[in-house]
Amino acid sequence: MTVPQGRRSSTFTRLLRYGFTDPSAAERLLAASELDAVRTDPVLLDALGATADPDLALLGLVRLTEAQPDHTARRELLDTLISAKPLRDRLLGVLGASEALADHLARHPGDWRALVTYEAVDLHPGVAEFERGLAEAHDPVSLRVAYRRCLLSIAARDVCGTTDVSQAAAELADLATATLRAALAMARRAAPADAAQCRLAVIAMGKCGGHELNYVSDVDVIFVGEAVEGADEDKALRAATRLASHLMRICSETTVEGTIWPVDANLRPEGRNGPLVRTLSSHLAYYQRWAKTWEFQALLKARPVAGDAELGADYVAAVAPLVWQAAERENFIDDVQKMRRRVVENIPAGEVDRELKLGPGGLRDVEFAVQLLQLVHGRADASLRSATTLDALAALAAGGYVGRVDATQLDDAYRFLRSLEHRIQLYRLRRTHLLPDDDADLRRIGRSLGMRTEPLTDLARAWKRHTSVVRRLHEKLFYRPLLDAVAQLAPGESRLSTEAARERLVALGYADPGAALRHLEALASGVTRKAAIQRTLLPVLLGWFADSADPDAGLLGFRKVSDALGKTPWYLRLLRDEGAAAENLARVLSAGRFAPDLLLRAPEAVALLGDARGLQPRERAPLEQEVLAAVGRADGAEQAVAAARGVRRRELFRTSAADLIGSYGTEESPAEADVGALVDRVGTAVSDLTAATIAGTLRAVVRAGWGDELPTRFAVIGMGRFGGRELSYGSDADVLFVHEPREGVDDQEAAKAANAVVAEMRRLLQLPSADPPLVIDADLRPEGKSGPLVRTLKSYEAYYRRWSLVWESQALLRADPVAGDADLARAFIDLVDPLRYPAEGLGEDAVREIRRLKARMESERLPRGADPTLHTKLGRGGLSDVEWTVQLLQLQHGWAEPGLRTTRTREALHAACAAELIATEDAAILDEAWVLATRVRNAVMLVRGRAGDTFPSDGRELAAVGRYLGYDAGQVGVMLDDYRRITRRARAVMEERFYGA
Template sequence: MTAPGRRSSTFTRLLRHGFTDPSAAERLLDSVELAGVRDDPVLLEALGATADPDLALLGLVRLLEAQPGPDRRELLDTVIAAKPLRDRLLGVLGASAALADHLTRHPRDWEVLVTYEPSDLHPGVLEFERGLADAADPVALRVAYRRCLLSIAARDVCGTTDVPQTAAELADLATATLRAALAIASAAAPEDAALCRLAVIAMGKCGGHELNYVSDVDVIFVGEAVEGVDEAKAVPAATRLAAHLMRICSETTVEGSIWPVDANLRPEGRNGPLVRTLSSHLAYYQRWAKTWEFQALLKARPVAGDLDLGAEYIAAVDPLVWQAAERENFVADVQKMRRRVVENIPVAEVDRELKLGPGGLRDVEFAVQMLQLVHGRADPTLRSGTTLDALQALAAGGYVGRADAVQLDDAYRFLRSMEHRIQLYRLRRTHLVPEDHADQRRIGRSLGLRVDPVAELNREWRRHAGVVRRLHEKLFYRPLLDAAAQLAPGEVRLSPKAARERLVALGYVDPAAALRHLEALASGVTRKAAIQRTLLPVLLGWFADSADPDAGLLNFRKVSDALGKTPWYLRLLRDEGAAAENLARVLSAGRLAPDLLMRAPEAVALLGDGPGGGLRPRGRGPLEQEALAAAGRAENAEQGVTAARGVRRRELFRTAALDIVGSYGTDARPAEADQGALVDVVGAAVSDLTGATLAGTLRAVVRAGWGDTLPTRFTIIGMGRFGGHELGYGSDADVLFVHEPREGVPEREASDAANRVVSEMRRLLQVPSADPPLLIDADLRPEGKSGPLVRTLNSYAAYYRRWSLVWEAQALLRAEPVAGDEDLGRRFVDLIAPLRYPAEGLGEDAVREIRRLKARMESERLPRGTDPKLHTKLGPGGLSDVEWTVQLIQMRHGWAEPGLRTTRTREALAAARAAGLLSTEDAETLDEAWVLATRVRNAVMLVRGRAGDTFPTDGRELAAVGRYLGYGSGHVGDMLDAYRRTARRARTVVEELFYGA
């Protein structure tokens, strides 16, 4: 029994040596296995130097317990006497509970740590093959594998090897293991081995000589027939051997498993044959392979089986790898794959992901691989499958700044070290930083952080991850600035040819022009140029992520030239996180938004999140007040309307920017609910803005001609999409004009005044301007184009009472006052209520007439030469189909269902579904089609700067529409197919609900 004083002294010493549970440690030190060395300072010092002294001590006691009697003393004496063994053994025991378990099961395996391996301390494949040579079955192979792993881990935790050397040794051990597994499989089926040549190609980290402790080993199998054997027999034989090899490594036995062998990087992935011939591989890569598959082949390396066949495979695919950067949308495809990986990480794990999260290992690897593929075509020195070797070569060749490369190298080494220590503990495949304090303490101490291991670990981890995030964003783009701006003398700089190669890979059609823009923006020693050099690396990445990088960069130069001397402009982009990204998205998304911005560059301030910024639409009330005030301050009608149009220009830009930013942020298609919400916001914002513009124009005209009071009350009724709050950027404003003479004013005088107001409003709004046109269309008035432009309320009442046709009643479903006298507007709505919601609904004659008119419109109004299936307005399943179907339901049932009495299509559709007038499935089908068609029309206007009802034919414009709709570059075919499919489903519903089919 330990004396109290001695216990207190030992307790303190144990705490000082890093033990967290001194009581348990004391009990272990008092155990019979440690008799005679309990107080040996050498032992305590050695335990205190490990990552987890408690774990190391427990492992040592368990190992001693597992030794036969005489061997126990031998082991203990050796540990005390031999420092190399002591450091290695205790270092492993303090870092890896899994390897401690292995040593307990195989108590003599500690002997592999007694002697150093070959003189350079870094064994290769041959040494590991010797270590696995006696493994004749899967169980023995697992034991031998762990024995070899024990020696790698010992060198690692003792600092004899660094991260790249450890990763290379792990890859070499994997190579030897694959060879041993293939030998076992071949011995089990010698008849199969005699029929074929089988090459095992390592991919991923194993192929790149940078394997983790626990990782899937990615492979591709290539098989050929031996001479005189038919391929039809050889390939199945090779497939059986490959499958057996995979089972030997992957299956769990009493000794656990080694690691999964993953062949999903093969052509067609898990759906493709496990083994292909060389010619079959080549045929696939030449015709069907995607960009990411060539990126994966960067690390391909023959490791087992027929190495000559493996070399033939590498020689055959190598030229294809280095042509990958010439593929259309190369960078976009690579970046899309990276984003998809991040998006698939559970939200709760993103901040703990060492490998896949932002600022993680994959960011380094992707950036390096992109640069290799772009410049490795012309520079063979870059063709390494090992990340850090490739990074060093990129820096030496001037493709990456040397300082950036050093920082990235340091960060990558630290993050890989963390990953190794995390996996080593339980030998489990994970890339998540554990949340447990004890786990983090062990990892921190294993990395040499001893003052406050947990705090230091988290601080260093976050610092390195931040470095990776920052450099990942600029690594591809910063050297372009140095090449263009010609700064930093003495720095190895990207050559003009390499700069052009990189810009072409990024999607720039005119790299020479792009370099000129970069030079103009970033050259010089002014503060302005310095800020631009900070901003441009990130902006260039966002431009490259668009359908038209050239336009994005050109537009940015124009805006910068216009606002460059304005002190707040660059400060806004630098200091407000959202502003720079929003600007990049807007400038590269098409013509409309940049054109609006060039007319009023100060609207850039709307893109920030500071005072006065923000893209949320302002609403009808504030807009109308501003337009009325602007018109009221003007000296004449022309200036008043110009002021109102200025408000419209700025707010139209705000809405377009909101639309672009809201649509642009993901490669995946936005959820349908999000699409619909965005359509509603845009439609309401443009409609409110149009109403406010008309109100301001009306005020300007009345003030110029009559002062404060017009001789007649005057109101404007919105019709069609305007009345439905569904205007698009290029929509005409369908309206009716209504007036009512003021008391004592002769009707002739009132009518003349009203007609003069309408004529003057139309004239002033049609004055040529660089702004998007606002055309007033009054063709839905009684008697159409042959009727008077403006009528009194009584005249409308008389006409509708005597002459109204069913199509006019249908048009009135969307009538809503938008400007002018509010009371007169309300009375007009009361007047038309019985027409648009007829009591007891529509008679069959009226229903037939509506159907006849719709069929006639379909046959007569569709433009010649247009593909009907892609016409968003008049084509099958388009806007007209959905709207006429909804309106027929409104006219038949609106008298009984209050929810149907709305001018908004989607609201009416939802009300019809709630009332049971159509099924939920049919309502969702129509809603999806209407939302998609509306988004396409909005996209066309945003991209082309002019309205259109069908998809553009120009490839770049079509790609920009696709990007707006959530389809990445190169996927416009998927977009068109999806539109046709959605419209086709909607047309089926329309046939049933509208035509009664």
């Protein structure tokens, strides 16, 4: 209710000033006669205003006062509040932060006295103090009351800042320990016969084991049992199981006083399917034979807390060696990374940005990084073997495994996130890790963390800042220790240091750790600024290399590029300061041979990786202008074509790098969702680049041999995938050459000049060079290899009129001008249009001939020994099947459907679908197969550095192809099965649409 300004009382105004959001309600509460002392005492009002939520604190105080049994008790409470500042701060602090604890105090109005004492032992109680606090509990109900009373004191110290977040978490773990002991004692009293037969140890795991428990959390445990001397083992284990089950019920079941927390034993061997209690030898047998990587990571926090202390200590001593050998397991890093990815993937999409435990930049990222570093380096350094995250992080920093600044930032972020988690859970004592979206909740949490001016804004800013820090340092810390060690390696250093680094590299997937160590030492050793920047870059780069199929190649390539560019001032600065540049470079260098070979021939092209615009393919017109300008500046044809090929090399690197990054994805540039668009972009870019290179070469040859003008007009017509602007990285350039003598020039002189131009172009484009050759293939010309390389327009017209076969009409569907005289090229296209789009379509004889040719090609041209289910060009459902199906539709209906008059396969297929010449589902099946087969061909070239029409046989190369196609390591079989399935469906459509089956 809003009170008009003029009618507001002085109390209302004071309450508003003290921070109450609903002064009217507060004024009504304070009007009770019992609260006269509160209403008139500025000290108490100040104390209420200092709480996280003054309205909530006042309401809780009113309820507590009303719950007192008589006037004397109420007077005692209020007098003590006024006179004793420690109690005032503690009690009101709790009431303003926790509705649940206010409920407890209203039910148990005498428990406020637990907050009165303020002695040294009260500031940091341990298990013994909490055991005394629980000592009077005799059943589950009274245990819950005593537990909440102890919890009240922990929360009071926490919200008042008497303890920090790590101390509060440790106290919560100690309280859990005391509670487990009390519950076990109750279970033993209830079944003395069972207790007499067995020894039972309770091992805390997770946050309880790590002395970093939340206010509300499952308490993870493992039970170990043994028979007492003389007892039957089976009977003893059954007795121990009954005791353990009873303990779990005492803590977990809901009573009139609510519950304490669930006891979760699912971290035991075999999880829920395994026996609740095992002997020590049974535990060891499981861990030695069957345990997964994550189970050893979980055991890092194992700590005996209740039951038979000697047995608990024996258990921890027995499993510890297994924990510290876990990093030596095969696929250790991959297993842990997969586990982390699965956790993130399972977060509901609407919660990922509010999930402070499991989300990116959350608590789990800190714990994940610290534990992984402990498992790797704790084998040789016992100082790292703490079960507590912050203690372990401090030890990592002290030992030089983590930079001090990084450790400080991560410590700050972790403390903030844990404090945030504590405040969220404390309000209603509910298990949650989600940041609330209600402003009132956020305001209370912000104020509880000391943000009083703009709590909502400040909280959002701090949340964003700390999660960003965690996300940035999470991956960096994962690899940093190796580099710190390697950078200090020198001749004569102990074999242990070298071996530790070697083992780490092996764990990351490096096949030649010795060579990798040499590269790392060469890059990062020394005190120069260059070495310092490399030490900053390499930890993350190693991880990105390790995420590829060939980490060794990535690291070797990086060393070569760094050796070539290390003295240039911009190179390392680019990688350090441009967020995407270093990751882009790592992805490109470790993805195969093609792109790194291009880069190493001109390392300055690494500059393209620092800007997203640098990876955008250039359009044909500006590209051709650059090539022609470079040709114009050169002396002689060979230098001119070398310049054109240099541009081509750089642009091939740009395109291939963009392709790899778009397919693999980076943190800043996720993988492309539309792989069809990615394929089209590559095809267009490579085709335009080829056209520009040919145009530049033509200009260079004409200028060198004839000056400004050739005796004959000359044009180059793209054919096949070149004409369709669908070239892959390893494609030849299929072309036709057409010329027309200039006025007054003899036909033989013109033909001689035209043929000389073609011969010289082909020679220059294939000269041995650091640049990849460009093969010009004119075998699609009339009469094939036996026909003249160049014809006049009239000669083409005469041939096509008299001798043209249906396959030539089909080939001409891809004809498109690419270089030379534009008018002559346009005349050629006008000449062939009637052949490729015949009026009224094809006759039955022509259709039968096309089908016969296709069947013959399938039986004769597939290479001997090739798997027809995996050959991308001629195999089942591959490029040929799709393209011939589409081209038959073009030949039959192109005369009537303008959309079919395109040289591009996918455009023609979409036009046929739009014209209802093929069903939408069938078109989608063909399109998917064509895109996939094209991507496989591109991938093979990118990975192997040479063209191929089938999947590689080498395992590492095959895995790299899979990585390009979006498959994780170990999914090679899935990739091949998917390819066969997709192309099998395409073949079925082709047989129906093309053969009429």
